[in-house]
Amino acid sequence: MKHTNKFDLDLKFGQKHENILQKAIEGQIECKADRLVVKYGNVYVEIESRGKPSGIMVSTAKFYAICLVVEKRTNNVWVLIPTKILKKLMKSYPIKAGGDNWTSKGHIIPKEDLLNLKI
16 A cells, blocks of 8 residues: 655644634633532533523524533633534433522533533
8 A cells, every 4th residue: 555645635624623713712612611510420501590591592602612620620621512513412401490599590411421422
């Protein structure tokens, strides 16, 4: 089998996706940190607060970045997911009360399902 150098093609492919990520980071991303993920193993995606749509339901961000916070760790794991895909995924999980004084509603998504998302 003859070896071919596809570095130039791989470089273009990599740069294309670097540019997509850069655009996401430049204002088209919603960042959320979940400090209870270690205790419960789930991520809470808010959809309503005090009777009004909130969180992902009113976000205009193209991407969601969810930080899986582990206390006392300086480098936590982040999950970057297109908002459209997260909205589709969350419909498979129950809506539960949460947030400050339990005045919010949101979907409870197991962290493993975010980390092992089938594409």
